[in-house]
Amino acid sequence: MAAVIHTEDLAVSFDGVTPIFEGLNVAIEKGEFVAVVGVSGAGKSTLLRVVADLIQPFRGRVKIDADVDRTRLAIAMVFQAANLMPWRRVKDNITLGLEGLDVDDTIKEERVRWTLGLVELDEMAERWPHQLSGGQRQRIGIARALAVDPDILLMDEPFGALDAITRGVLQDELLRIWRETGKSILFVTHDIEEAAYLGDRILLLGGKPAGIIEEYPVNMDRSKRRETKAFVDLVEEVRNGLQTAIMAAAEGSN
Amino acid sequence: MKPTTRYALSATGLVGFLLIWEAIAQSGWVETHLLPPPSTLPFTLKSEIELGFWQDMLWASLRHYSIGLFIGSVLGVTLGVAVALFPRVEASQAWLARVFRPIPPLAWIPFAIIWFGITETAAAFIISIGIFWINYFTAMAAVQAVDKDLIEVARAFGHRSMVALLRKVILPGAAPGILSGLRAGLGQGWMTVVAAELFGISGIGQRMIEASGLLESRVVVLYMFSIALLYGISDYAFVHIQKRILAWQR
Numbered sequence: 001m002a003a004v005i006h007t008e009d010l011a012v013s014f015d016g017v018t019p020i021f022e023g024l025n026v027a028i029e030k031g032e033f034v035a036v037v038g039v040s041g042a043g044k045s046t047l048l049r050v051v052a053d054l055i056q057p058f059r060g061r062v063k064i065d066a067d068v069d070r071t072r073l074a075i076a077m078v079f080q081a082a083n084l085m086p087w088r089r090v091k092d093n094i095t096l097g098l099e100g101l102d103v104d105d106t107i108k109e110e111r112v113r114w115t116l117g118l119v120e121l122d123e124m125a126e127r128w129p130h131q132l133s134g135g136q137r138q139r140i141g142i143a144r145a146l147a148v149d150p151d152i153l154l155m156d157e158p159f160g161a162l163d164a165i166t167r168g169v170l171q172d173e174l175l176r177i178w179r180e181t182g183k184s185i186l187f188v189t190h191d192i193e194e195a196a197y198l199g200d201r202i203l204l205l206g207g208k209p210a211g212i213i214e215e216y217p218v219n220m221d222r223s224k225r226r227e228t229k230a231f232v233d234l235v236e237e238v239r240n241g242l243q244t245a246i247m248a249a250a251e252g253s254n
Numbered sequence: 255m256k257p258t259t260r261y262a263l264s265a266t267g268l269v270g271f272l273l274i275w276e277a278i279a280q281s282g283w284v285e286t287h288l289l290p291p292p293s294t295l296p297f298t299l300k301s302e303i304e305l306g307f308w309q310d311m312l313w314a315s316l317r318h319y320s321i322g323l324f325i326g327s328v329l330g331v332t333l334g335v336a337v338a339l340f341p342r343v344e345a346s347q348a349w350l351a352r353v354f355r356p357i358p359p360l361a362w363i364p365f366a367i368i369w370f371g372i373t374e375t376a377a378a379f380i381i382s383i384g385i386f387w388i389n390y391f392t393a394m395a396a397v398q399a400v401d402k403d404l405i406e407v408a409r410a411f412g413h414r415s416m417v418a419l420l421r422k423v424i425l426p427g428a429a430p431g432i433l434s435g436l437r438a439g440l441g442q443g444w445m446t447v448v449a450a451e452l453f454g455i456s457g458i459g460q461r462m463i464e465a466s467g468l469l470e471s472r473v474v475v476l477y478m479f480s481i482a483l484l485y486g487i488s489d490y491a492f493v494h495i496q497k498r499i500l501a502w503q504r
Contacts, residue, residue: 129502148411148412
């Protein structure tokens with residue numbers, strides 16, 4: 001299958017001297033769900049921002065293979081805090097990404113209806129963000145990203161600030177949306193169980209400068225995944241890998 | 255507190271003040287030219303209207319005020335936003351602002367007369383100075399306080415030019431602060447308008463200084479209340495507009 005995101009020897013440095021990560025080669029295939037976990041400061045969120053072209057790489061490049069026209073964006077991002085514009089109603093937050101595209105009002109309304117349906121908040125179009133719960137705001141953040149009909153969704157710890165029950169509900173909703181839309185997803189999380197439940201693959205970022213130190217394929221049926229021993233073993237394996245990376249980082253800084 | 259209770263208390267406070275004032279003025283303890291009783295105000299207003307002074311003076315002051323308000327607000331907000339957005343602009347004006355900010359608007363009166371003569375332009379110039387600084391600093395602070403995460407969101411969704419960011423995030427995000435500055439400027443303008451007219455430009459200030467020279471203190475009080483009325487109306491209208499613009503706030 002063709003890779004929709006391909007990073008080649010990617011390095012990022014904020015001071016132009018010390019790289020956060022370097023030599024990063026990541027390929028995400030069409031329709032693939034890839035989860036990224038790692039040591040704090042390894043550049044998980046930074047990786048998403050480089051792919052989204054919000055940060056320029058220090059070295060290397062990001063190749064995006066998306067077949068988009070003036071009515072779509074190749075990439076859309078979902079942030080940890082939903083970061084909805086408080087002065088825009090829900091429907092206007094959802095159309096934020098469409099406002100620079102060549103789409104008329106009818107298409108905008110259709111996308112609002114479609115995405116609100118996907119996140120099951122059909123009745124919320126006229127609400128202000130402050131009238132929503134944390135979970136609802138995050139769903140609108142997902143709807144906003146889906147509205148531009150991207151090939152790639154970048155998700156930066158989107159459920160990290162939610163309570164455990166809401167997080168579980170949204171994880172299942174995200175999987176349903178992913179199945180329905182066939183988007184490629186690069187999903188950063190600090191929650192290993194979440195990564196193992198959602199991902200087709202888990203990338204473990206660590207080292208100094210950081211790189212991919214381990215890659216874990218997740219070959220399990222999602223509907224029963226959480227109930228299997230293989231799932232528990234995988235979570236344990238990733239946890240051990242992360243623990244080793246954290247200890248290595250601590251020794252390196254001493 | 256219920257709104258009706260609040261209104262009742264506010265009205266009681268105002269009426270109580272007027273009654274105490276009337277009682278003191280009527281008691282003979284102080285001469286009426288030093289403290290005219292409020293009960294003389296309706297007659298004073300009637301006579302000023304019949305002489306054509308009240309409407310002419312208010313209209314003249316309103317003109318100076320409006321021009322000064324417009325120029326001070328537009329320049330203040332524009333430069334405040336620019337300074338917040340561009341570090342080089344900020345650096346280039348930092349010391350200038352420190353030098354000029356503490357100079358009160360009234361200190362510019364001599365230059366206003368030298369540059370513009372005893373004209374409406376001179377009054378509008380003085381009024382605009384105080385309004386300028388209020389808007390300049392509040393607009394700058396409001397833009398600097400815009401959530402950087404929201405700017406990143408706008409960029410992530412394709413709005414990357416400065417114009418697009420201004421339209422989508424910076425100005426809407428800074429709107430509460432900018433509007434507060436505009437409202438403060440609205441009040442500051444009325445405070446300056448009288449002083450700006452004291453040196454002979456037709457308007458409320460000129461009529462007040464004229465009346466005080468003749469010990470017609472009831473006329474002075476009438477125009478003081480007229481300013482309060484004009485300020486009250488303009489502030490009420492502004493708050494109404496502000497609430498509509500900021501309907502998204504809790």
